[in-house]
Amino acid sequence: MNAQLSLRKLLTIVCEADLETLVVRDLKALGARGYTITDARGDGTHGARDAAWPASANIRIEVLCTEQTANDIVEHLKNRYYANYGMVTFLLDVQVLRPDKF
Amino acid sequence: MNAQLSLRKLLTIVCEADLETLVVRDLKALGARGYTITDARGDGTHGARDAAWPASANIRIEVLCTEQTANDIVEHLKNRYYANYGMVTFLLDVQVLRPDKF
Amino acid sequence: MNAQLSLRKLLTIVCEADLETLVVRDLKALGARGYTITDARGDGTHGARDAAWPASANIRIEVLCTEQTANDIVEHLKNRYYANYGMVTFLLDVQVLRPDKF
Amino acid sequence: MPFEPVILFFILGLFAGVVRSDLKIPGVLYESLSIFLLLAIGLKGGVELARYALADLVGPALIVVLVATLIPLVAFPILHRLGGFARADAASIAAHYGSVSVVTFAVAASFLARIGEPAEGYMVVFLVLLEFPALLIGVILARRTVGKTKWGPLLHEVFSGKSIVLLIGGLLIGWVTGAEGIKPLDQLFFALFKGMLAFFLLEMGLVAASRMADLRRAGPFLLGFATLMPLSAGLLGILTANLLDLSVGGAVLLATLYASASYIAAPAAMRIAVPEANPALSIGAALGITFPFNLLIGIPAYHWLAIRLKGVI
Amino acid sequence: MPFEPVILFFILGLFAGVVRSDLKIPGVLYESLSIFLLLAIGLKGGVELARYALADLVGPALIVVLVATLIPLVAFPILHRLGGFARADAASIAAHYGSVSVVTFAVAASFLARIGEPAEGYMVVFLVLLEFPALLIGVILARRTVGKTKWGPLLHEVFSGKSIVLLIGGLLIGWVTGAEGIKPLDQLFFALFKGMLAFFLLEMGLVAASRMADLRRAGPFLLGFATLMPLSAGLLGILTANLLDLSVGGAVLLATLYASASYIAAPAAMRIAVPEANPALSIGAALGITFPFNLLIGIPAYHWLAIRLKGVI
Amino acid sequence: MPFEPVILFFILGLFAGVVRSDLKIPGVLYESLSIFLLLAIGLKGGVELARYALADLVGPALIVVLVATLIPLVAFPILHRLGGFARADAASIAAHYGSVSVVTFAVAASFLARIGEPAEGYMVVFLVLLEFPALLIGVILARRTVGKTKWGPLLHEVFSGKSIVLLIGGLLIGWVTGAEGIKPLDQLFFALFKGMLAFFLLEMGLVAASRMADLRRAGPFLLGFATLMPLSAGLLGILTANLLDLSVGGAVLLATLYASASYIAAPAAMRIAVPEANPALSIGAALGITFPFNLLIGIPAYHWLAIRLKGVI
Numbered sequence A, B, C: 001m002n003a004q005l006s007l008r009k010l011l012t013i014v015c016e017a018d019l020e021t022l023v024v025r026d027l028k029a030l031g032a033r034g035y036t037i038t039d040a041r042g043d044g045t046h047g048a049r050d051a052a053w054p055a056s057a058n059i060r061i062e063v064l065c066t067e068q069t070a071n072d073i074v075e076h077l078k079n080r081y082y083a084n085y086g087m088v089t090f091l092l093d094v095q096v097l098r099p100d101k102f
Numbered sequence D, E, F: 001m002p003f004e005p006v007i008l009f010f011i012l013g014l015f016a017g018v019v020r021s022d023l024k025i026p027g028v029l030y031e032s033l034s035i036f037l038l039l040a041i042g043l044k045g046g047v048e049l050a051r052y053a054l055a056d057l058v059g060p061a062l063i064v065v066l067v068a069t070l071i072p073l074v075a076f077p078i079l080h081r082l083g084g085f086a087r088a089d090a091a092s093i094a095a096h097y098g099s100v101s102v103v104t105f106a107v108a109a110s111f112l113a114r115i116g117e118p119a120e121g122y123m124v125v126f127l128v129l130l131e132f133p134a135l136l137i138g139v140i141l142a143r144r145t146v147g148k149t150k151w152g153p154l155l156h157e158v159f160s161g162k163s164i165v166l167l168i169g170g171l172l173i174g175w176v177t178g179a180e181g182i183k184p185l186d187q188l189f190f191a192l193f194k195g196m197l198a199f200f201l202l203e204m205g206l207v208a209a210s211r212m213a214d215l216r217r218a219g220p221f222l223l224g225f226a227t228l229m230p231l232s233a234g235l236l237g238i239l240t241a242n243l244l245d246l247s248v249g250g251a252v253l254l255a256t257l258y259a260s261a262s263y264i265a266a267p268a269a270m271r272i273a274v275p276e277a278n279p280a281l282s283i284g285a286a287l288g289i290t291f292p293f294n295l296l297i298g299i300p301a302y303h304w305l306a307i308r309l310k311g312v313i
């Protein structure tokens, strides 16, 4: 591994587009220093979401952060949204420059 | 690693947008329980695809699934599409909550 | 791991949309054989970028390549863009078919 | 022609959805058209409004809004007690039906224009006023107690919601500018209105087709509700219009407002405020049944009724 | 002015593409405009159609379609035998040229309108009918045997394709509604048609510029084919029109239909049905050469020919 | 009505942004509208231009461009020396103010049309010519030496930029086609122009609202600059117009060109050519302050001044 690189977590959240404002607020409150969002569609337990209109659109949010922050966010999302909303999250290790940024 | 989390595969497929209906049908048939799609553009062996019109648009499909399902899908895609279509797939391990969901 | 699969690097770059032409040219010059781009929005040290107009839009670029190429690209991006532009990159290992393609 | 031509576009969209055509209307076009329609309806209403003394509207508006609160308050126990729906689901559906569908209103207005039936120009004000009270009632019904809800964010969500901002913004601009001042904008906002509505209805047809599948699971009770509720609410609208001495056209529009179910403001607001409610039920009923029902049967029926009931009350 | 003004927009797009301008037209706008154009052409055709007895069209339609099948059937051996193209490529290119380009048709119609040359109103019916037979022929040519192909999905793909749904949907709505009923929609679908076409052509210019690069690899044979094929097919169209006793305007439109190559329906259908075919060849030829060729040279040439050949056959 | 009605749409967008409404206008709609506006302005200018002998415009154009170079050359030391801004920031802001805002120009033109004040039809040529020299000056100011800069890519970026391509492309098409030939396109490009402008201004209001936050950090000097600079440049424009013996309307348009700050071409070009400059400063000032200032105060003020100063110089 390149010596300049450090390990951080990449947390990816796929959820209903209606949740954007709420989830983004939560991310900031839980210590995320940034995030990236792309528009998405998909299928899952809550049925097909084809993004043909706002009520059936998804978003895909990525957060680079420390393991601690990632765990906090996952814990919070699970408690706050999993029961009632279409949402999927996954975590993985990535190498970043400037580890203090995340 | 957070004790609640389990390992699953994340399979990412980048391909021509025209294939969406076919590939999605295949994914379901091969056991995927969900997927996420974003619109994309790109470049590769089949030349630049700038998404300026439908014939040059790509999509990016993500599937969270078991290793077995991931291998089945990769095998199928290879046989069915690789020869004739612009398509790239890659696999990695990710941590998820609710492993039975995928 | 499936015997057909080999390891390659997946390099992801999130940056200002205005940089697309420049960064794509750099990627090719540094040996990338392909890339995938999706439109994105986000937040970070350079402030919120909501994609409401071109000056506040982001893009998310993915490059599958060898470790050497990935390191070269990261090094170049760091020197050329990090000081003045909103940009984040991260690297991870992924499994691919056809390793010679990347 | 029994139908408004614009309705044929809805049917085309429905058909394309049902045969799984690859016709897909980009989500961005949906959003752009809905911004256009909301703004145009607001502007048109504002221009008309300039002809009335606002003070004269306060009384009628109050009555219209008060009577409208009956809709969610009656719908809720029907759904919860009779229909056996969970509290949250019953409340959310009730909120959708208590609120209004802007596009259904637009189709009714163009139905009246086609048959040459005039209506009071200030009906758009009622449209705006009827949009949100039912949403608040829905949240109270779902929560059972007023205390627990964080009203701040909800009120913000409702009042800064795009449909309210565009409708009220359009109203104000139209009102301030007046028929003369707005002329240079007529070509976009008025002359194209019906074509844009047709385009939007094509899209709504596609969306409605995908929603109908949701409904298969919902059972016959909701289907019955989604047709009888608009009929009853439409009747209530006509009687209220008679009470206020509105014209036949005005009665049809008020009936349509009462009878229609929201699918722009309500889904987003309910999704956040009543998370436990299953949106497939409320949107499925509002968009999959009630919307086409009102377009095809409801509006002509309200007109038929409004003529027959003219003077009653 | 020798050119239709809308063609200048195509040239502007082409220029912007060639100088690598950062002018990019969002893909969503492309899709929105193409939905608009297909729908508008259908509507216009439907309104015109109301003036004719459908039964009278059956015979001519049959002849038009039958003669048109010659195009892919002749193009295929030329490409495969003479040109040395692989079976799949030859079949796919043949299918593109056998099918029709809606936008080329629209430009021809507006060329005729500008010079005041009338044409039969029912030509849009031929446009619809000519869209798909060549696609089926192309698949058969590629597969060699009719047996192996899964016809179900392919037929579904073709008949539920967005261009067929919108054209036929528009036709029916226009036909049912009639010129009077459609009036409120005129402002969007008819008055704006030419402007929207201009906008779309700007976009097509950008796309065509990027396709021309593909062609450099294709060699001179395909270039020759992409200009001689439309000329011959155009001639065939004029002769067929004379056989059917169409007006000069009708002959120009039929020539344009025969001469034009599809790049909305055909690329998507061929990509799925004949995967081995390289789309760079078929799209490069259809969009990079034949489309501009028809716009700039073909349409005036067919007009010139149609006048000279009037009465021949 | 003191305001142009279109300005009310800007205020509505600003309001929606400030109250954090969920009204979001899709980025794709922004791009589509800006392509439309640039093309339409070019076309209109081209049609008007056909009435003039081009040779007569060379002299005035030269003077207009030369005088305009004063704007960045004066703005730079003010920002760098007096304001204490870094060299790159001062140069980039100077470039934004030296270049022009197409939308501000369009609002001024529609202001004049409303009050019936005629203006020279060739002002659009000045708009095109004024767009880029300031960008080059900005780069030189930032680099200090002309040598170090890679001019090739920068010149390509500027001249193949979408605003130049669309404006000049539109100009040429309008010029070649003429008022008669362009008629079929009038409905889209001219009749809808003002409505589209209103829609775009709604969007600009939302964007401007988000930019105002940036400005809080920038301090009062930039705020002062962003209002006094347009006033002074506007005055310079009026005097230059008098020198050239333009009409009052022409003076208002030239004043608006000088006074306005670019936010289509400049931000993209400066971001690449002067990376060290903080775009929050230049865009914040140009869009957050100067743009609304010109709309609400500047344009009427330039008109007032142009009348009073008529004949001076």
Ligand SMILES: Nc1ncnc2c1ncn2[C@@H]1O[C@H](COP(=O)(O)O)[C@@H](O)[C@H]1O
Residues within 6 Å of the ligand: A014, A015, A040, A041, A042, A043, A044, A045, A046, A047, A048, A049, A058, A085, A086, A087, A088, B032, B033, B034, B035, B036, B037, B062, B063, B064, B065, B101, B102
């Ligand atoms: N197995 C999966 N792989 C990838 N994305 C998924 C998967 N399951 C669900 N999703 C995404 O998450 C959204 C919500 O999922 P769900 O809650 O299962 O309906 C779906 O609309 C998909 O976009």
Ligand SMILES: Nc1ncnc2c1ncn2[C@@H]1O[C@H](COP(=O)(O)O)[C@@H](O)[C@H]1O
Residues within 6 Å of the ligand: B014, B015, B040, B041, B042, B043, B044, B045, B046, B047, B048, B049, B058, B085, B086, B087, B088, C032, C033, C034, C035, C036, C037, C062, C063, C064, C065, C101, C102
């Ligand atoms: N090395 C790569 N890295 C990332 N994406 C790629 C790469 N190669 C190809 N792609 C994507 O996959 C699509 C099809 O690839 P290809 O079959 O190589 O033309 C391209 O248009 C890209 O979007």
Ligand SMILES: Nc1ncnc2c1ncn2[C@@H]1O[C@H](COP(=O)(O)O)[C@@H](O)[C@H]1O
Residues within 6 Å of the ligand: A032, A033, A034, A035, A036, A037, A062, A063, A064, A065, A101, A102, C014, C015, C040, C041, C042, C043, C044, C045, C046, C047, C048, C049, C058, C085, C086, C087, C088
């Ligand atoms: N911690 C993070 N996680 C995910 N994406 C980020 C993060 N920080 C920044 N980004 C993305 O990178 C862009 C530029 O980042 P910055 O240079 O920090 O402003 C942002 O607009 C985000 O889209």
Ligand code: NA
Residues within 6 Å of the ligand: D071, D096, D097, D098, D099, D100, D101, D233, D257, D258, D259, D260, D261, D262
């Ligand atoms: Na209602």
Ligand code: NA
Residues within 6 Å of the ligand: E071, E096, E097, E098, E099, E100, E101, E233, E257, E258, E259, E260, E261, E262
């Ligand atoms: Na043809």
Ligand code: NA
Residues within 6 Å of the ligand: F071, F096, F097, F098, F099, F100, F101, F233, F257, F258, F259, F260, F261, F262
């Ligand atoms: Na200026």
